[in-house]
Amino acid sequence: MTPSSHFDIIIMGGGLVGLTLGIGLSKHGVRCAVIDPAQPETTLAPNFDGRVSSISSASWKLFQALGIAERLEGKGCPIERIWVSDGLQPGVLDFAPPQDDDTPMGIMFENRETRLALRDAALAAENLTLFQPDRATHVKRTLEGVSVTLDSGTQLSASLLVGAEGRGSPTREAANIPVAKWSYNHVAMVTAITHEVNHANTAYEIFYPGGPFAILPMQPGTRSAIVWTVPKAQAAGMLALGERGWAAEAQKRMGGFLGEIQVAAPRSSYPLGYHRAARITDTRLALVGDAAHGIHPIAGQGVNLGFRDAAALIEVIVDGMRLGLEPGDAQLLTRYQRWRSLDTLSVTVAMDGLVRLFDVPGRIPSAIRRAGLAAVQKMGPLKDRFMAEARGESGALPVLLTGETV
Ligand SMILES: Cc1cc2nc3c(=O)[nH]c(=O)nc-3n(C[C@H](O)[C@H](O)[C@H](O)COP(=O)(O)OP(=O)(O)OC[C@H]3O[C@@H](n4cnc5c(N)ncnc54)[C@H](O)[C@@H]3O)c2cc1C
Numbered sequence: 001m002t003p004s005s006h007f008d009i010i011i012m013g014g015g016l017v018g019l020t021l022g023i024g025l026s027k028h029g030v031r032c033a034v035i036d037p038a039q040p041e042t043t044l045a046p047n048f049d050g051r052v053s054s055i056s057s058a059s060w061k062l063f064q065a066l067g068i069a070e071r072l073e074g075k076g077c078p079i080e081r082i083w084v085s086d087g088l089q090p091g092v093l094d095f096a097p098p099q100d101d102d103t104p105m106g107i108m109f110e111n112r113e114t115r116l117a118l119r120d121a122a123l124a125a126e127n128l129t130l131f132q133p134d135r136a137t138h139v140k141r142t143l144e145g146v147s148v149t150l151d152s153g154t155q156l157s158a159s160l161l162v163g164a165e166g167r168g169s170p171t172r173e174a175a176n177i178p179v180a181k182w183s184y185n186h187v188a189m190v191t192a193i194t195h196e197v198n199h200a201n202t203a204y205e206i207f208y209p210g211g212p213f214a215i216l217p218m219q220p221g222t223r224s225a226i227v228w229t230v231p232k233a234q235a236a237g238m239l240a241l242g243e244r245g246w247a248a249e250a251q252k253r254m255g256g257f258l259g260e261i262q263v264a265a266p267r268s269s270y271p272l273g274y275h276r277a278a279r280i281t282d283t284r285l286a287l288v289g290d291a292a293h294g295i296h297p298i299a300g301q302g303v304n305l306g307f308r309d310a311a312a313l314i315e316v317i318v319d320g321m322r323l324g325l326e327p328g329d330a331q332l333l334t335r336y337q338r339w340r341s342l343d344t345l346s347v348t349v350a351m352d353g354l355v356r357l358f359d360v361p362g363r364i365p366s367a368i369r370r371a372g373l374a375a376v377q378k379m380g381p382l383k384d385r386f387m388a389e390a391r392g393e394s395g396a397l398p399v400l401l402t403g404e405t406v
Contacts, residue, residue, distance in 0.1 A: 005154060005156045007033045007157070008025075008158060008317075008321075009030060009033075009158055009159065009161075010035065010148055010156055011034045011164050012035055012162065012164060012169075012171050013034075013169070014122070014130065015166055016053075016115070016289070016303050016306065016307075017164050017290070017306035017309065018036070019121075020066070020068070021164060021288055021309075022122060022125070023066050023118065023121050023125050024062075025128075025314055025318075026125040026126060026127035026128040027066055027125070030127060033156055033158070034122065034128065034130050034132070035132070035148070043115060044116055047266060048112070050190055051225075051227075051268075052218055053111055054106040055109055056105070056393075057103055057104060057106055057392065058391060058392030058397065059303075059307040059308075060107055061401055062401050065400050068121050071121060076109040077201060077217040077218055077219050078104035078220075079107065079108060079201060079202075079203045080096060080200070080202070081094065081201065082094075082096075082203045082205065082390060085204075085205075086358070087207065089366065089370055095390065105391050106390070106392075108203075108216050108218055136150060137150065141175075141283055143284075145157060145158065146159070146161045159326045159328035160284055160285070160317075160326075162285075162288060163175075163285065164287075164288050164291055166289065166290040167290045167291075167294050169287065172277055179275050180275065180276050181273060182273060182275075183273040184272045184274070186229045186230070186271075186272045186355075187269050187270065187271055187272065188227050189227075189228045189235065189269050190227055190270065191225070191267040191268070192225050192264045193224055193225075193226055193250070195222050195259055196258065196260045197222070197258045197259040198222060199222070199224055201217050202217060203217060204254075206253060206254070207358035208253065209360060210234070211230050211359070212298050213226075213227075213250075214226070214228070214297075215258070229272065229298075235269060239267060239269055243262075243263040246263060246267065274294065274295060275294045276344065277291070279341075280336070281336060285333075287309075289309060289310070292309060295351040305344060305347055307401075308343060308398065309340055309344075312339050312340055313336050315399055315400065316339070319406065320335075342395075343396075347389075350389075
């Protein structure tokens with residue numbers, strides 16, 4: 001622990017977004033405490049989180065600006081092409097950057113690798129103190145400031161509290177912030193496969209009524225992650241299948257274009273839902289990441305949306321502190337709320353619409369969708385717009401997402 005228990009900011013939750021925020025603030029000289037009750041030995045263990053996440057090219061620039069990218073170098077797989085189809089029917093939408101642009105659209109990393117890199121960067125950060133494992137037993141927010149008592153007995157105070165505890169954020173609940181939420185009738189089954197044919201750094205999104213089937217390149221060559229979404233009612237039966245039976249079912253969805261496949265990692269499953277907090281600020285409080293919004297993983301945007309929150313909040317606070325304002329100043333929180341609300345609304349609504357659009361069964365809806373995909377494929381500007389979204393490069397970008405510090 002640092003000699004002083006006063007910080008500029010206390011961040012509740014040291015997940016992917018909370019730690020990135022802490023590292024970014026610390027890099028700009030802002031003193032932070034990050035509190036998380038999880039045991040690092042558990043969350044960093046190989047079988048804790050079998051997911052992979054695509055780090056969009058804008059999020060990668062954030063990682064470069066914060067010195068996180070160098071800890072991940074060579075551990076991911078670049079996405080050079082995204083292939084979208086309605087089942088295995090013709091009428092494909094195919095995204096690839098122009099020939100003269102060699103920046104990948106994103107990089108796939110195992111979540112464990114990202115967690116390890118973030119923890120290393122956090123332990124090395126000068127202005128960041130990790131209280132982990134520890135838990136807040138008492139939190140008080142007033143117009144004057146924030147005070148927190150930890151299970152270990154340590155007392156902390158700060159100008160601003162940040163809720164980054166994921167979907168069920170106790171900080172958001174305690175602030176009585178209303179949340180719009182619903183569950184999808186979907187469960188995501190996640191694993192890794194090896195396959196005969198090289199994936200050529202392509203991410204495949206094959207949409208079926210009942211849920212999308214995603215094949216995401218994990219390592220250059222013949223290893224991919226699978227995120228296979230099925231209706232809830234089918235999930236238990238599918239998960240009860242042996243590896244061979246499960247692989248045979250997966251192969252039917254893939255149509256054999258990657259050759260023979262084998263399951264190469266334990267299978268895990270996640271129920272899926274949507275939620276969005278009505279506001280992301282309160283007195284001396286800001287929410288980031290899944291504490292503020294959670295979306296279907298259909299386009300791999302969830303954590304990238306959280307990184308955009310972190311980048312915007314860092315910019316707002318660093319700009320404000322340079323002008324002599326406190327991090328918890330209400331004017332700064334208003335700027336953060338305004339900046340993030342349009343982006344999170346448009347992305348969360350678009351993702352929800354996509355889930356519903358492809359969930360409608362039948363030949364006519366499928367024909368309409370395929371005509372739509374074929375039309376977008378031919379329309380350069382619209383396709384460029386979708387590609388900018390996938391790269392996380394649309395809208396009013398925080399400066400960190402361009403690779404520069406504030
Ligand atoms: C199947 C699946 C696939 C996905 N794939 C992708 C993808 O490809 N790309 C993508 O961008 N997104 C993806 N996502 C979404 C992504 O995983 C989340 O958006 C991301 O994990 C959110 O990060 P976070 O730090 O906000 O929250 P979390 O990762 O949930 O972290 C919350 C942290 O808070 C801590 N915590 C909990 N309670 C407390 C407390 N009381 N006090 C303090 N700390 C607490 C936890 O220990 C944890 O460390 C996927 C999600 C799912 C379910």
